[in-house]
Amino acid sequence: MRIYDREHGKIYRQEHKEEEKERHKKYYDEQKKKILERARERRKLPEVREKNTERARRYNQSHREKVNAYQRKYQNEHRNYYVKWARERKRELKKWAVDKLGRKCFDCGLESKFDFIYDLHHENEAESWSHFQNVNKTDMIRIRKLKEWQKADKIPNDIKLLCANCHRIRHYGDLNE
Numbered sequence: 736m737r738i739y740d741r742e743h744g745k746i747y748r749q750e751h752k753e754e755e756k757e758r759h760k761k762y763y764d765e766q767k768k769k770i771l772e773r774a775r776e777r778r779k780l781p782e783v784r785e786k787n788t789e790r791a792r793r794y795n796q797s798h799r800e801k802v803n804a805y806q807r808k809y810q811n812e813h814r815n816y817y818v819k820w821a822r823e824r825k826r827e828l829k830k831w832a833v834d835k836l837g838r839k840c841f842d843c844g845l846e847s848k849f850d851f852i853y854d855l856h857h858e859n860e861a862e863s864w865s866h867f868q869n870v871n872k873t874d875m876i877r878i879r880k881l882k883e884w885q886k887a888d889k890i891p892n893d894i895k896l897l898c899a900n901c902h903r904i905r906h907y908g909d910l911n912e
């Protein structure tokens with residue numbers, strides 16, 4: 736009986752080779768999906784997240800050159816996406832900063848729902864980002880600074896929210912010196 740069964744199975748598999756292959760493939764795909772799903776869920780746990788962030792930080796520090804080179808390469812290859820992302824992120828951060836500073840011009844009190852009429856004026860000019868000539872660099876610095884402030888939920892006291900007019904008036908002296 737046993738021998739018969741084994742033979743039977745062998746014959747069945749030979750006759751249904753493609754189906755069997757399909758069935759196995761499906762099984763492994765499903766398992767894979769489950770495994771990946773489980774791993775994804777695990778990465779969301781705070782303690783796992785913290786550990787991974789710490790590990791990434793250590794790696795970035797000890798492989799700085801390699802990481803920088805990779806980032807440069809990646810950014811070049813994804814330039815359009817990157818520019819778009821930076822623009823959106825900047826907009827988001829600007830909105831946060833404008834809200835945080837009361838959405839009101841520090842000098843004239845102008846209130847507006849439009850973020851773009853406001854500038855962030857650095858009263859300590861030596862550290863101002865307006866001194867950076869390179870536009871991309873300026874963007875990056877601005878984003879980095881804004882990100883830092885957002886994370887701390889605090890904007891330094893020497894940053895003033897000014898409307899475009901008042902900002903120009905503040906800098907009037909600079910141009911005539």
Ligand SMILES: [Zn+2]
Pocket residue numbers: 840841842843844845897898899900901902
């Ligand atoms: Zn103003």
